[in-house]
Amino acid sequence: SQTIHQWPATLVQPVGSPLSLECTVEGTSNPNLYWYRQAAGRGLQLLFYSVGIGQISSEVPQNLSASRPQDRQFILSSKKLLLSDSGFYLCAWREAASGANVLTFGAGSRLTVL
């Protein structure tokens, strides 16, 4: 069966520090991968999606970047965090060949920037 892992679960970082959140998927090949952010009291915002290694699409201009160095690994990064980067970050995957568009989410990473 497929599983998705996301870490770290929580982190507190000072403004201006770097960020790296990691997501890996097991039990599938060539998944579509996604990073969402959920700010306090707001809905889900799609940040990045990837349909293959090295293929990243950005949905909104921001202080963050994403990379996909391996088929089932998706990394969210920042060189210098801003206060506004605080939020709950969710990684998700979907079968590339699936027409039903069902997303499976990781458990999330809560980032607090101070």
Next chain:
Amino acid sequence: AQSVTQLDSHVSVSEGTPVLLRCNYSSSYSPSLFWYVQHPNKGLQLLLKYTSAATLVKGINGFEAEFKKSETSFHLTKPSAHMSDAAEYFCVVSPWGTGRRALTFGSGTRLQVQP
């Protein structure tokens, strides 16, 4: 173009009473529709999905939803609320089969269950 509107940001019910969470959508294509649930500080879990088969869809934990094309609605219901149902619920719309990024999330409905 597509959009989804969750008509209530908060719903409060008593344990044992019915639950109704409302969702209206618009889509230029035949849509797929989903409901996800999120417990505090957790990821989103799929409750149920509609993908152009039966219009009444049964999901996990006793939830179900009915796709009504004429009303462009996909309301989530449960006959009897349980304390563990307290969570945030998201309605999601997507055109069938287009994949990639084409999912639109509603703003969420927070369900409170009173003892």
